[in-house]
Amino acid sequence: MNAVNHLIATRMESENAPRIPEVTAHLIGAGGKRIRPLLTLAAAGLYGYDGEHDVKLAATVEFIHTATLLHDDVVDESDQRRGRPTANLLWDNQSSVLVGDYLFARSFQLMVEAGSLRVLDILANAAAVIAEGEVLQLSVARNLATPEETYIRVVRGKTAALFAAATQVGGLVAGASERDITALCNYGDALGIAFQIADDLLDLTGDDIGKNTGDDLREGKLTLPVIRAIAASDAQERSFWERLIGRGRYQEGDLDIALGIFARHDILETVRTTAFDYVAKAQAELEILPDTPIRAELHDLADFVVSRLR
Amino acid sequence: MNAVNHLIATRMESENAPRIPEVTAHLIGAGGKRIRPLLTLAAAGLYGYDGEHDVKLAATVEFIHTATLLHDDVVDESDQRRGRPTANLLWDNQSSVLVGDYLFARSFQLMVEAGSLRVLDILANAAAVIAEGEVLQLSVARNLATPEETYIRVVRGKTAALFAAATQVGGLVAGASERDITALCNYGDALGIAFQIADDLLDLTGDDIGKNTGDDLREGKLTLPVIRAIAASDAQERSFWERLIGRGRYQEGDLDIALGIFARHDILETVRTTAFDYVAKAQAELEILPDTPIRAELHDLADFVVSRLR
Numbered sequence: 101m102n103a104v105n106h107l108i109a110t111r112m113e114s115e116n117a118p119r120i121p122e123v124t125a126h127l128i129g130a131g132g133k134r135i136r137p138l139l140t141l142a143a144a145g146l147y148g149y150d151g152e153h154d155v156k157l158a159a160t161v162e163f164i165h166t167a168t169l170l171h172d173d174v175v176d177e178s179d180q181r182r183g184r185p186t187a188n189l190l191w192d193n194q195s196s197v198l199v200g201d202y203l204f205a206r207s208f209q210l211m212v213e214a215g216s217l218r219v220l221d222i223l224a225n226a227a228a229v230i231a232e233g234e235v236l237q238l239s240v241a242r243n244l245a246t247p248e249e250t251y252i253r254v255v256r257g258k259t260a261a262l263f264a265a266a267t268q269v270g271g272l273v274a275g276a277s278e279r280d281i282t283a284l285c286n287y288g289d290a291l292g293i294a295f296q297i298a299d300d301l302l303d304l305t306g307d308d309i310g311k312n313t314g315d316d317l318r319e320g321k322l323t324l325p326v327i328r329a330i331a332a333s334d335a336q337e338r339s340f341w342e343r344l345i346g347r348g349r350y351q352e353g354d355l356d357i358a359l360g361i362f363a364r365h366d367i368l369e370t371v372r373t374t375a376f377d378y379v380a381k382a383q384a385e386l387e388i389l390p391d392t393p394i395r396a397e398l399h400d401l402a403d404f405v406v407s408r409l410r
Numbered sequence: 411m412n413a414v415n416h417l418i419a420t421r422m423e424s425e426n427a428p429r430i431p432e433v434t435a436h437l438i439g440a441g442g443k444r445i446r447p448l449l450t451l452a453a454a455g456l457y458g459y460d461g462e463h464d465v466k467l468a469a470t471v472e473f474i475h476t477a478t479l480l481h482d483d484v485v486d487e488s489d490q491r492r493g494r495p496t497a498n499l500l501w502d503n504q505s506s507v508l509v510g511d512y513l514f515a516r517s518f519q520l521m522v523e524a525g526s527l528r529v530l531d532i533l534a535n536a537a538a539v540i541a542e543g544e545v546l547q548l549s550v551a552r553n554l555a556t557p558e559e560t561y562i563r564v565v566r567g568k569t570a571a572l573f574a575a576a577t578q579v580g581g582l583v584a585g586a587s588e589r590d591i592t593a594l595c596n597y598g599d600a601l602g603i604a605f606q607i608a609d610d611l612l613d614l615t616g617d618d619i620g621k622n623t624g625d626d627l628r629e630g631k632l633t634l635p636v637i638r639a640i641a642a643s644d645a646q647e648r649s650f651w652e653r654l655i656g657r658g659r660y661q662e663g664d665l666d667i668a669l670g671i672f673a674r675h676d677i678l679e680t681v682r683t684t685a686f687d688y689v690a691k692a693q694a695e696l697e698i699l700p701d702t703p704i705r706a707e708l709h710d711l712a713d714f715v716v717s718r719l720r
Contacts (some may be wrong), residue, residue, distance in 0.1 A: 205537035
């Protein structure tokens with residue numbers, strides 16, 4: 101990971117526009133869990149890879165992720181990310197949009213250096229699927245009739261696609277078999293879904309990732325707990341969701357009301373169970389992969405993603 | 411160009427997010443001059459290319475261009491483009507950001523299909539340089555001391571880089587020599603600069619491209635006429651620029667005041683001369699290329715770019 105961090109620091113430089121490394125450093129310097137590049141390195145490590153392409157691809161994946169965070173904060177009009185003010189607040193929306201574009205282009209340059217058209221295809225496809233997931237989320241926003249199936253489609257796009265691509269390309273550069281690459285892809289997909297569901301829950305119950313508790317509710321987002329609560333709600337509860345989600349009218353005290361509804365219908369417990377199910381699904385995919393210490397770490401990583409939910 | 415238009419229509423579809431083709435069709439359907447894809451087809455045609463990659467790369471180039479237009483309109487808070495309301499006004503900024511990201515990712519998928527790592531490198535580099543140019547423009551906005559040299563650097567990034575990449579990759583897929591590829595690159599670069607300078611002038615003098623006359627002034631943009639006028643201005647004129655550009659306080663009647671200052675110092679005439687100089691530079695690069703009817707068309711295209719300035 102040191103090599104990845106070093107490469108990220110080098111490649112975010114821009115001779116022509118010093119604001120680019122300023123904005124990028126603000127976000128990348130704030131830390132974050134670096135799960136995606138770790139997935140690439142681990143997947144390559146499973147096969148004893150000792151070249152340099154895994155580091156390039158890991159940095160690529162983190163650049164794509166950082167670009168989507170910059171654009172997300174503009175789209176969501178967020179004011180906090182990783183415990184710091186967001187870039188759109190410190191600079192402006194313009195800088196966030198354009199620096200995101202720059203990082204996205206930089207990520208493709210790094211991929212080209214890795215020299216594999218198949219890797220490029222997987223990552224270009226992931227980038228398209230991420231944007232599709234985000235646009236789909238935007239199109240169903242405020243629609244209380246959105247089914248859980250659509251939620252999963254959104255999450256597969258906006259979160260799981262990059263997890264799956266990160267593991268796949270790691271295996272690919274290391275020469276994994278087609279069977280193993282499929283398993284790595286499925287592992288990343290299930291892990292990404294578990295990760296997003298955990299994120300939905302932590303937004304409600306509080307955690308240390310530097311977001312404000314209840315942000316998703318304030319933004320009227322259709323998270324999995326909200327979708328399940330709407331389906332279980334009586335008429336009075338439903339009118340609450342219609343105001344909060346349907347019309348986007350957040351009021352002081354809404355977080356407590358929502359938590360009351362969740363408790364009444366045991367929603368958070370069922371959502372937690374779903375997250376653990378996806379973790380188990382991810383771990384099951386690992387079984388056919390080489391039985392090495394790294395495989396055990398990928399197993400533990402899946403537990404880690406939901407560990408704060410216990 | 412029919413094949414390019416057909417490919418664009420096919421590839422902007424999204425099964426998961428129907429808003430994507432809606433937004434894209436709004437912009438692409440409005441026409442535009444399609445100069446960039448034409449450059450790719452013409453450059454490949456110079457060498458008698460009869461494969462399919464030139465069409466893919468032409469569509470790629472137009473997708474990158476469309477993605478940057480969507481993001482530009484968010485960055486500039488524009489309300490009109492190609493004579494229609496902008497996408498950010500019809501839908502929202504969110505859709506413009508995310509659909510731009512989608513088109514950008516799609517463009518990379520198309521490039522991968524063309525199967526050349528060198529082509530990918532050129533286009534990924536162009537995409538990075540475009541974003542750098544836009545960020546640089548943002549950083550020097552409102553700074554009256556910005557020299558003409560910085561203006562050219564911005565334009566090389568935000569406009570000329572894609573023109574140059576479009577011609578280069580056309581030559582590349584068709585097997586042009588390194589010497590010819592360099593000439594194609596220089597042609598595209600000079601043509602792009604001429605194009606942007608013409609755009610600056612047409613914003614002031616009015617034209618039929620569907621923008622509002624004086625938009626750049628209203629947005630306080632440092633165009634080439636403005637930079638030259640600032641350098642030539644006396645104290646009273648300078649205080650006008652300080653309000654309009656430095657503090658971004660546009661007032662009714664400013665367009666006429668600016669036109670008066672331009673006339674007093676003969677600015678528009680010198681800027682026009684600079685545009686024609688770049689056209690001549692572009693045309694000189696063509697001399698070493700195969701002497702075919704297509705070369706004559708590339709020569710005429712350079713004249714066309716500034717034809718409305720006569």
